[in-house]
Amino acid sequence: MRWRRLDPIRVLMADVLTLEQRSHCMSRIRGRDTKPEVVTRSALHRAGYRFRLNDQKLPGRPDIVLPKYRTALFVHGCFWHRHDGCRYTTHPATRADFWASKFAANVRRDAEVRRQLEALGWKVAVIWECETRDPGVLSAAIRRTLAK
Secondary structure, X not given: OOOOOOOXXXXXXXXXXXXXXXXXXXXXXXXXXXXXXXXXXXXXHHOOOOOEXXXXXXXXXXXXXXXXXXXXXXXXXXXXXOOOOOOOOOOOOOOHHHHHHHHXXXXXXXXXXXXXXXXXXXXXXXXXXXXXXXXXXXXXXXXXXXXX
């Protein structure tokens, strides 16, 4: 997909980075193998759980699938998926309407994927990015998730 270049004179942006720098930063954001995902997978593996990654046969391609427990696990970023009450769920000051609609679409899509997986008989759980920062909190979240 080709991106159309915006004229920097006509676009009002409160950004300290040039278009090239911003483009480079945004290109580094990945959807797979993020640090929170890797930390969560490591903790699961150390605890003796075996899993599959990004199963394309399931709706939403869950980050981690534990077939034995029929559980789909999503590792969500607090910023992108709007973790309620989290200090990392910030709101950009510029282009507020754009960001509000983007975040709302993410939350709607997450809810729809959850509904589809549950309709197929899967348990669905979310590990939040902020939970992966502390190993104790992460292991408690994993135990809570798999105890259901």
